[in-house]
Amino acid sequence: MIKINKNFIYNIINKDLKKCKHKKIYTRFPPEPNGYLHIGHAKSIFLNFSIAKLFNGICNLRLDDTDPLKENKKYVNFIKYDIKWLGYKWHNNIFYTSQYFSLLYKFSIKLIKNGLAYIDELNKKQIRKYKGNFNNIGKNSPYRNRSIKENLIIFKKMKNGFFNDGKASLRTKINMSSNNILMRDPILYRIRFKKHYKTNYTWCIYPMYDFAHCLSDYFEKITYSLCTLEFQDNKYLYKWFLYNLKINKKPKQYEFSRLNIEYNIISKRKILILIKKKIILGWDDPRILTLSGLRNRGYTPKSILNFCNYIGVTRKNNLIKINFLENCIRKELNLKSPRLMAVLDPIKIIIKNFKKKKEEILIPNYPKNKKINKRKYIFSKELYIDRKDFKEKKTKNYKGLTIGNKVKLRYSYIIKAKKIKKDKNGNIIYILCKYYNNKKEDKLKIKKNINGIIHWISTLYSIPSIFFLYNNLFNITNPEIKKNFIKYINKNSIIINKGFVEKNIKKIIYSSYQFERNGYFCLNKKFKNNKIFYFNRIVKLKSKILKK
Template sequence: MSKIDFNKNNFIYKIINNYILKNKKKKIITRFPPEPNGHLHLGHIKSICINFEIAKKKNGQCNLRFDDTNPTNEKKIFIFSIINDIKWLGYKIKKNIFFTSKYFKKIYKYAIKLIKKKLAYVDLSNIKIIKKERGNFYKIGKKNIYRKNSIQKNLKLFKKMKNGKFKEGEACLRAKINMKSSCIIMRDPIIYRIKFDYHHQTKKKWCIYPMYDFSHCISDSIEKITHSLCTLEFLENKKLYKWILKKIKVKNKPKQYEFSKLNIENTILSKRKIKKLIKKKKIQDWNDPRIHTISGLRRKGYTAKSLINFCKKSGITKKENILQLSSLESCLKKELNYKIERSMAIINPIKIIITNLPKNYKKILFIPKNPKNNNMGNKYIIFTNTLYIDKYDIYNKKKKKYIIKKKIKLRYSYNIKIYKIKKKKNKNIFFCKYYKKTLGKIFKKIKIIHWISEKNSHLAKFRLYKPLFNLKNPELSKKFLNNINKKSLKIKKGYIESNIYTLKTNFHYQFEREGYFYIDYIKSTKKILNFNRTIKIK
């Protein structure tokens, strides 16, 4: 497994090193805290790599902690998926799996502590009023009428919330900080709200749940996290993170450090927006190869090594940027180019008949499995009088006609020339002749094409992908659904070599001139294999 490169220019590396020098007896503990409300995506991989690799390099520990504070959107299936994805990436997580829900009692007690210190109050306003009173970047917040309630009244109201005496949205607990703060997040943020949904861990034990900003820093403290490493979107939250830990007076006070998150062109990584794509039936599911979830990328044919190498290339900085899709593709090409088998597949098949060969003619040709890696050895292909070639090797799209009576080189085989086309039952039949003395010879200015013998072919489906969005950065668009590429998926029927059909799934192939493909284990059947194109050749 490839490692994140920790060099002297990496600011997190410097922070960790300085910490170790000052605290030689303390163990580095980091954490990766996903919410189990969806599948992990490419952006998560960078965070996983940074947190797990730092802990491993410094003989520390990285906790996988599920931020399960919102039962409305969370499911056990997402928990299993996240664990499997992290293991697939190559990281061990046997004993270090935690849940925020395991700390609910302690978090609740800290909320009581804030109330008793006059630093939290129960607000009975509806959410619209709360949002309005908090103001915005141009307008300072306004103090709420419930802000003046006594400690006793707030304790009583909070207990009523816990006992289910209020409906959802009727009451919430807010931290009492500063409604005039220039930082909106510090304007009396909500730290507890009511939810009557069934929780996958605590079941129906609780009907009030802490907000992420309140539970996260406390969970970090409980687990003795030394470095809370997160993306820049949590930079403003740091102020609240510090405030909470200071006011509840805990011994362990982790420090938060931010790095730029991973962005890639022509795609969306937002779980909320991915859910919308699924709901609107723009994609099939979380593992659709057109989106950059780990399960989607894996199904498309990306390896754990290639994804980690891509995150490594993105670096650890505070500078936000959008990475090119070609950079991700190059990471996989580099890995697969010398180790996977080359084969021939016909995606737009037409049948040609070699008339100067008998029908029962059969010649075995031995060719390299990978021309760039002789250690892989050879395999055989069959040359007969009836072959499949790609339509567009002899069809001119602009002129809308077939170009014949020109010599063509069949890769690893003979030269041929199509001399006649006949129509039979709305199908074209192509007749050609082959040149016996051209085997193994190279001819200048003669087009080389791929082919498959009819006797050595098996029907297959090919799923050809293009970026899902026409926009470079659809994450920034409110109308992202209007910018979906309608040609993001084409499914074609064609042929593969018969020996491929006998192999098990989970194999990569480079089909000559067509690209890198991966067997789709979900769509494939005993009768027909389905292939997802991972990358084009060019």
């Protein structure tokens, strides 16, 4: 398991332990089961589980399931799967906020009895209006001064289903003039006549996050409640509940920067919009940064955790470059992925002076480690090259094949394009070429004039393949800050090519491959066909130019 780098949270805990503030460290990872986990969750998982392990503590998995309108068992199962896939194991049984509903209800009764909560019959729109904004202070609800006795009676009616959705709510009585809008009498309970996946129809009132979260931390003896900076203002409410409910051994909340990555959105709410509008195929679409999407793309748990460790844990929000994530998987794949040839956009060439049916060539599976076994590769009269490697007329700095110019076929012969054969519509049928058999006298004459090195596949030794080429989903660096973020969708976020891969792939079964000059690929497991291979491009190569 990857060891976490020291950070400001580590330093806080280390100092507390030296002062003997805690006998044991307890952290928790508390996702809401209303969608799949994304890479931002991976950062939180890495931090909470690693900190607990580093200090010989305990990390709980708690499902924050207080909204039956959005949550279901399917999401719970995927959350558990993703955590295990990353290599972590939670302590003992999984915790659910829903298992504390009875306790939370008792604590809300305590707040009412202490004159710190009241039943409000304003609707959602009216409550928002009464709260005011950053420029205007809020004003008290007309229901704020109800007696404790009346509030208790009405709250019991709420619990027993006497009110319809939105007709009443339990609010905390704090300060409608507070500079922190969250402290302006926040809602404690709202009505939801919806079946809960854990509690069925036992409850029709459900606690809000800020109330349920701090008390769940308390119930589980959490010492360090670690969350992102977006909950910084919620911290005042977190402390208020614990103080006013006379909680001993209070858990403490610490905030760290939220993960934002270039050309991507992390918000589950926005991802759900993309799914509903059928812009992406689902929560596991390889173009988004959910853990399921990254797994389908071909990313590994190690690469994701290395990325989380690399970017670190700070209190400053910033936009992380997508290259940092790509470099983490590229570095890992470079060491373990065998090299193969694939032509993604094929064009046929015919070697007119090659008289044999075929010729075997030995080429390395790992060019940087020539001690590892080589594989047999077939050279023949008819070959496929990539369409981008041919131009009818040479342009400045172009390193491919052109009429009258020479290129070297990777690991084999030098060829020269002589003539083009086209159909009636002007499409190229094939390119007629001459090859040089690389005798010493030929090398002296032609080596100086080589235009570049290109890859290739024999038509005799190729398998039809479909290649899914994934690019950034958005064409601007920070779509998260745009209200109409859908406007910035990259129309070329997925390109599907029909091409060929060498037959050796049937013998070389790996989780990933480097297709020379094209990038790192893995098999697309959603498609199965004995005659056609399907591949996802995991990540591009650093450089498009191959050295000899």
